[in-house]
Amino acid sequence: KAGVTQTPRYLIKTRGQQVTLSCSPISGHRSVSWYQQTPGQGLQFLFEYFSETQRNKGNFPGRFSGRQFSNSRSEMNVSTLELGDSALYLCASSLVEDANTGELFFGEGSRLTVL
Amino acid sequence: AQKITQTQPGMFVQEKEAVTLDCTYDTSDQSYGLFWYKQPSSGEMIFLIYQGSYDEQNATEGRYSLNFQKARKSANLVISASQLGDSAMYFCAMRERGYGGSQGNLIFGKGTKLSVKP
Numbered sequence: 001k002a003g004v005t006q007t008p009r010y011l012i013k014t015r016g017q018q019v020t021l022s023c024s025p026i027s028g029h030r031s032v033s034w035y036q037q038t039p040g041q042g043l044q045f046l047f048e049y050f051s052e053t054q055r056n057k058g059n060f061p062g063r064f065s066g067r068q069f070s071n072s073r074s075e076m077n078v079s080t081l082e083l084g085d086s087a088l089y090l091c092a093s094s095l096v097e098d099a100n101t102g103e104l105f106f107g108e109g110s111r112l113t114v115l
Numbered sequence: 116a117q118k119i120t121q122t123q124p125g126m127f128v129q130e131k132e133a134v135t136l137d138c139t140y141d142t143s144d145q146s147y148g149l150f151w152y153k154q155p156s157s158g159e160m161i162f163l164i165y166q167g168s169y170d171e172q173n174a175t176e177g178r179y180s181l182n183f184q185k186a187r188k189s190a191n192l193v194i195s196a197s198q199l200g201d202s203a204m205y206f207c208a209m210r211e212r213g214y215g216g217s218q219g220n221l222i223f224g225k226g227t228k229l230s231v232k233p
Contacts, residue, residue, distance in 0.1 A: 033220065043206065045220035056220055088158055104221065106152075106160035 002026065004107035006091050012113045018079040021110045025072050025093030032074040033104065034066060037088040046089075049074055078112075086114045118142065119207055119224035126229050128197045135182070136192040136227045138207030144168075147211050149190040150221065151181065154204040163205075166190060194229075202231045 005024040013019050025032050033056075034046040045058040049068035066076040072093075078085055088111050092104035120139045128134040140149065151163040166174045166181045174181045182191040194201060205228075208221040 035221075035223075042225050043208075043221075043223035045222070048220060058220065090158075090160060092160070103162050103165065104160075105162070109158040111158070 004091055004093050004105050006089075006107035006110050008110060009108065010111045010113075012115060013081050014115050015081055015083060017081050018077060019081060019112060020075055020077045021089055021091075021112075023074045023076075023091030023093075023107060025074070025091075026105055029093035029095055029105070030072050031094045032068055032072065033092045033094075034074070034076050035090045035092065036060075037090060037109070038084075038086070043090070046076065081114045083114050086112060088112075118222045119209055121207055121224035121227050123227045124225070126227055128194075128229065128231055130199060130231055130233050131196055133193060133195045134197055134229065136194070136205050136207075136229065138190045138192065138224060140188050140190060140207075140209050142188075142209065142211055144211045147209055149181070149183070150208045150210070151179070151190075151192045152206045152208060152223075153201075154206060154226070156203070160206070164192065197231045199231050199233060202229060204228050 007022045031050045033048040035043050036046055037043045046060055047054055047066050048056040052068045063079045068074045088109045090106050090109045092106045094104050118141050122137055147168045149166045153161045153163055164174050164176045164179045164181050166183045173183050178195045180193045204226045206226045207224040210219045210221050
C-alpha cells in the first residue's frame, strides 16, 4: 500500500511569507503527527491530529498551525516565515490501535528553505 | 535536561561486523516506549524496532536487536552483520504516556551517523 506522501518535497520562500505543507497518511491511518528537523535542534514535535482534532501540541509559536480533514489528510501552515524556520518537516501517520507499539510511518519530508 | 541521549555523533563499522549504537533515556513514567529509527540521506524516517517499558525480553527484528537495561535506563541498538546499506543516521526515541486521548509524542535523540566500510 502507498506510504505517507508529503508535498511539496522542496520549496524556497522568503522571510515574511507563509507556507502550507500537505501530508496524506497511509490509507486507514487516522492519526497524523508533524515534526520539525533542523541541524541545531534535531527532531522536535509540532502537533498531532486525530479525527480532525488537535490532540497534542509541541512548544512552537502560534505561527505554526495545522489542521486535519475528514479524509485524514493534514496540512500545516507557517506564517510570517523566519530564517530559523528552514528545516525538514516530517509527517507521520499511525493506526490508533498501534498507540502502544507506537509505530509511526514517516513520509520523506518537505524541505523548506527560507531566504 | 535531555530526555534522550545519544553520545556517539558518528560511528564506523566494517561490513559484516556487528555494531552497537548507544542510547540512554530519562523519564519518571512507568509506562513508556522506546524506538529506533533509521534516516537515510533521502530524509524518510524508517522504523526499526520497538521496546515497551514492561517488556521483559529484548526486542529483535531481523538483524536489529535492542539491548534494554531498564535499571540503567539504556536502550542500545545492536545491528548484526552490517551491510553497506546500513549507512545512515540512527535515532533513538521515547514515547511517554499520552494525556487527554493523545498517544504522546516521540522525543528524539540527536542521532548517530553510522558509516559502513567495505
